[in-house]
Amino acid sequence: MTAAEALEQLRKDGQGDGVELFAGPKDAALLVRRERVKAVLRHLRDARAFGCDLLVMVTGTHLTEKKDAKGVLVRAAGFEVIWHLRSVTQHHLLAVKCRLPIDDPRVDSVADLWPAADWHERETWDLVGITFTGHPNLRRILLPEGWEGHPLRKDYVYPKEFGGINLEVDAPWPTP
Amino acid sequence: MGLFERSLPDVQLFKIADLAVNWGRASSLWPMTFGIACCAIEMMAVGAATFDMDRFGAGAFRATPRQADLMIVAGTVNAKMALIVKRLWDQMPEPKYVMAMGACTVGGGPYWKHGYNVVKGIDKFVPVDVHVPGCPPRPEAIIEGVRFLQRKIMAKRVLAKGAEGTPDFTGISVSPGTVGILEPTVRMPAPPAAPAAEGARA
Numbered sequence: 001m002t003a004a005e006a007l008e009q010l011r012k013d014g015q016g017d018g019v020e021l022f023a024g025p026k027d028a029a030l031l032v033r034r035e036r037v038k039a040v041l042r043h044l045r046d047a048r049a050f051g052c053d054l055l056v057m058v059t060g061t062h063l064t065e066k067k068d069a070k071g072v073l074v075r076a077a078g079f080e081v082i083w084h085l086r087s088v089t090q091h092h093l094l095a096v097k098c099r100l101p102i103d104d105p106r107v108d109s110v111a112d113l114w115p116a117a118d119w120h121e122r123e124t125w126d127l128v129g130i131t132f133t134g135h136p137n138l139r140r141i142l143l144p145e146g147w148e149g150h151p152l153r154k155d156y157v158y159p160k161e162f163g164g165i166n167l168e169v170d171a172p173w174p175t176p
Numbered sequence: 177m178g179l180f181e182r183s184l185p186d187v188q189l190f191k192i193a194d195l196a197v198n199w200g201r202a203s204s205l206w207p208m209t210f211g212i213a214c215c216a217i218e219m220m221a222v223g224a225a226t227f228d229m230d231r232f233g234a235g236a237f238r239a240t241p242r243q244a245d246l247m248i249v250a251g252t253v254n255a256k257m258a259l260i261v262k263r264l265w266d267q268m269p270e271p272k273y274v275m276a277m278g279a280c281t282v283g284g285g286p287y288w289k290h291g292y293n294v295v296k297g298i299d300k301f302v303p304v305d306v307h308v309p310g311c312p313p314r315p316e317a318i319i320e321g322v323r324f325l326q327r328k329i330m331a332k333r334v335l336a337k338g339a340e341g342t343p344d345f346t347g348i349s350v351s352p353g354t355v356g357i358l359e360p361t362v363r364m365p366a367p368p369a370a371p372a373a374e375g376a377r378a
């Protein structure tokens with residue numbers, strides 16, 4: 001099932017509100033409005049036509065502002081959350097995306113739909129800083145407690161020390 | 177700097193005693209069973225039969241820092257792990273030594289520039305005796321690092337007064353003048369001779 005077929009099926013089921021097709025450079029995906037994310041993902045899991053019983057991955061990206069050659073804004077700065085869903089019985093993979101504003105990166109948690117989402121959402125919060133509302137235990141999973149900032153953001157500033165351990169480099173790399 | 181420098185007179189006997197103490201320490205280095213990343217696989221290979229670090233008295237890997245003399249830090253140390261490495265180092269009894277194994281522990285390695293949480297060399301928080309570069313180092317390199325450390329230990333002063341001796345780091349073999357006990361027991365096989373030129377055969 002391609003993303004276009006999935007969108008068609010969603011509209012047939014009456015769940016097409018706030019969902020559009022995202023034509024990526026490689027694979028198409030479903031771009032869902034933030035308020036509709038949880039309802040759409042629940043439908044993708046429960047509806048017989050989709051049957052996405054496996055959540056492969058949750059991840060996030062920090063998107064910077066993008067302008068074309070004439071200086072016209074193509075994409076505003078923001079965040080993007082991506083869910084990869086797979087149906088084990090029907091053998092298809094669906095990608096669902098959601099764009100979030102730069103000053104308010106919040107989206108509903110799906111940890112109660114797929115238990116696998118629990119740690120993935122913690123990792124996404126840890127590294128990208130996207131808040132998943134309704135998550136049972138949203139705290140750092142990879143970086144130690146007390147770490148400041150979210151390292152996979154583009155404007156991240158590297159720390160100089162942590163817990164008394166110096167993290168700086170001694171000398172710059174010699175230029176050849 | 178001797179351990180009992182103020183209480184003991186300076187006699188030749190203590191220099192001989194130092195020799196015995198240092199020989200004991202250098203010949204029974206017990207490393208700690210402690211691997212962080214991929215370098216640990218090479219460290220395991222050194223302990224196994226093919227390379228057999230026990231030939232040099234450094235093969236008794238202890239599962240606790242309380243019984244270990246040598247901490248081989250094998251793998252990438254990030255900020256979260258550095259606190260644990262520091263704690264393990266603090267738990268080891270004196271005398272204790274550290275080998276920084278691999279590029280990551282020597283200076284950050286491939287995470288030198290973009291590793292936001294990688295410590296750029298473990299000498300930022302523990303005193304390193306031997307640096308063994310490589311990514312990961314060959315088992316022979318680890319053995320050479322252990323041999324270097326043993327020569328360093330042999331030059332220490334424990335009871336005798338005076339400055340510490342200069343360890344002889346020239347080449348892979350210890351010069352005969354120092355201590356005969358640390359003569360190399362294994363030599364690498366010589367490379368095969370280059371085939372003779374065609375003209376020379378005829």
